[in-house]
Amino acid sequence: QKEVEQDPGPLSVPEGAIVSLNCTYSNSAFQYFMWYRQYSRKGPELLMYTYSSGNKEDGRFTAQVDKSSKYISLFIRDSQPSDSATYLCAMTGHTGTASKLTFGTGTRLQVTL
């Protein structure tokens, strides 16, 4: 079993829809959680960063972390065609030494007109 599980999709939604992307994990030591967006043939770019449990909002994006359930989510409101990309969750728990990000496999999102 992988440490981080993520539904690969693809997920197709109409423009304006609310999108929910999720990851589950098994390592209780994880405490730093990130969402990256990756456009085709590009490198991942950081979208959201969350420490421990709770919510974080940035414009149309909201990241949620539930450490008790080992479950993280990314919500995209009013989705746009430009949101079409692969979304990767990543997490780490190491402090004091070099941390090693553990990634989900990514969910491919397609927002249609």
Added chain:
Amino acid sequence: NAGVTQTPKFQVLKTGQSMTLQCAQDMNHEYMSWYRQDPGMGLRLIHYSVGAGITDQGEVPNGYNVSRSTTEDFPLRLLSAAPSQTSVYFCASSYSNTGRDYGYTFGSGTRLTVV
């Protein structure tokens, strides 16, 4: 401010050949790492570095070497290329060891094919 620069963008190698993938960052980040991305596998850590002169192995280090003589550069060497090393390689750097506040900045990748 160029961020993380990777060269080359594309490369085709024959089995057994060696080559070096270059990575440079101009953000004065201490932490740098190399990942490979394969379909259905996500991003997997190959090697990482916490500063000049200090490197360590990640999840899939076999067949790869790294060195870090300066803060800016972190090259990845393929010793004897194998078809299993066909992948997209990403270099990443970070201000802090947890990627806190700024996350990790990734390069645009090197697409490597070994025939």
